[in-house]
Every structure is written in structure tokens, then in C-alpha cells.
Amino acid sequence: MSKYRSTCLIRGDGGRAIRGILDRIGDKWTLLVVATLDGERMRFTELQQRIPGISQRMLTRTVRHLERDGLLTRTVHPEVPPRVEYELTATGRTLIEPAVKLAEWAVDHNPDIERSQASYDVKHP
Amino acid sequence: MSKYRSTCLIRGDGGRAIRGILDRIGDKWTLLVVATLDGERMRFTELQQRIPGISQRMLTRTVRHLERDGLLTRTVHPEVPPRVEYELTATGRTLIEPAVKLAEWAVDHNPDIERSQASYDVKHP
DNA sequence: CTGGATCCACTCTGATACTG
DNA sequence: CAGTATCAGAGTGGATCCAG
Numbered sequence A, B: 001m002s003k004y005r006s007t008c009l010i011r012g013d014g015g016r017a018i019r020g021i022l023d024r025i026g027d028k029w030t031l032l033v034v035a036t037l038d039g040e041r042m043r044f045t046e047l048q049q050r051i052p053g054i055s056q057r058m059l060t061r062t063v064r065h066l067e068r069d070g071l072l073t074r075t076v077h078p079e080v081p082p083r084v085e086y087e088l089t090a091t092g093r094t095l096i097e098p099a100v101k102l103a104e105w106a107v108d109h110n111p112d113i114e115r116s117q118a119s120y121d122v123k124h125p
Numbered sequence C: 001c002t003g004g005a006t007c008c009a010c011t012c013t014g015a016t017a018c019t020g
Numbered sequence D: 001c002a003g004t005a006t007c008a009g010a011g012t013g014g015a016t017c018c019a020g
Helices: A005-025 A030-037 A044-050 A056-068 A090-094 A096-123 B005-025 B030-037 B044-050 B056-068 B090-123
Strands: A072-077 A083-088 B072-077 B083-088
Touching (some): A090 A096, A090 B090, B030 B083, B044 B056, B044 B083
């Protein structure tokens, strides 16, 4: 038997809750944006510089989604040239803890997983 | 400042670790399969029945990926008709805890998020 | 500086039909 | 029973160009 009967939290309602959060953070950049904003207010360009590889388009899309979900605030300063600052909301900050748990799991088990993949691949040509 | 300086776990190496795990579990069915197998050995059809909406094709793909990653074992019994049983490995079981944390976060904050989305949508027609 | 608009390549998923 | 094969639709991400 399992120690985690709480898997009902994942399977409950046919998985709608977990599906919702994965739709939110399961994409390529969302968690990186959230982690980068952890504890700091930051403007668009700085955010882009701190996330290597993200394009303007994807950064725009990602912060828009996060703003819509209420996980960050977007502040436009009425200046020329424009200055826009992003900051996590209280709700957004609470996401960091479970996300870090997941990252810890990834770091801890990546070696095992990569070994398993390698051995699987030689057995299934 | 933030309580979670451990965000370096997410941002470290440019996000490769977190990207890896999201590629693994960020799809539509993987976490549901893992949660359904929690603590039980189960065969293909039973698994499919317990995960409403999953197609044969997607269940096959999902368990194959999980097998390759070493998160579950696939046991083929040499019988007719065939019987194939799936079971989480030790590594697979360790994934459940962080996944449940994420699901808890989703359940806790879904009301807030849905309210935020609704208010965002009326303001951005 | 911020980010909208467009185009394209690729992937993910589902439906359907077939098989040892 | 437990898959494989094929096809089509939707979504995602990247590159590029343009604008307030």
C-alpha cells in the first residue's frame, strides 16, 4: 500500500485540478519567469536578459497569461520611452514552494532517469 | 526579499532541470497515470478504465515514456490472451509527493485564479 | 522600450481501423 | 487483450517585421 492516499488530489474530479495547473505552468517558460521574478520587481528587458533563450513574443505571452491568472502584476509607468515593471503577487509567490519541490525531484532523479533512458534505448532499437 | 532563495534550483543551468521534468510530466496524461498506479499493480485495460477519457493510443504512449524513464515497470505475461501489468518503480513512487504538493496548490488557489481571470477578461475585451 | 502582427515548422492529441 | 498504423486538427513556439 502507499503512503500517499492523497493521490485523490490528483485524480479527483477526473484530474481537472492538476490539468489546470499543468496547462498554466507546464509550458516552456512560465516557471522560469516566476522563479526569475522571485522577490524582485523587474522590467521587461531585464526579465528577458535573465532568461536566456526566451524570445520577445514568448515573454510577452507568458507574462500576459500570468497576469490574467493573478500571479503577477504589470505596472505601466506613463513615460517615454515606456517602462513596464513586473512583480509576483502574493498568490504568485506561493507557487514557488511546490515548484521548487518539483525541481528538487528533478535534480535528485535526473541521473537515474537518464541511465534508465539509455538502457531502454539500447534494448529497443 | 524572498524566503525561497532555492529558486536557483529552478533557474539553475538555465532551467534545464525543470524543463526536463515538465517535458516528462507536463503533458495531458502522465501524472494521472502515475497517480492511478499509486500503490497498485494494474493491467492495461483496468488502467484505461480508471482514467476517463484517455484513448488507447495515448495510454500506450504515456506508459511507454514512463517505462523508458524508469518510473514504472511493464510486465508481459506469456499467455493467450496477453496480460500486461504496470507498476510504479521506487523512483516513480517518489514523484507522487511533489506532484501532490502541486495538486494541493492547484486546489487551494483555483478559486482565486478563476476570479482573476474573469476580472481580467472583462477589462480586456 | 515594449510588444503587436504575421508566417511557418513542429508537436501533441484524438479518432478510426486493423492485428497477433 | 493490448496494442500498431494512419490521418487530421489544434496548439505551441520561433523568426521576423512593424509601431506607439
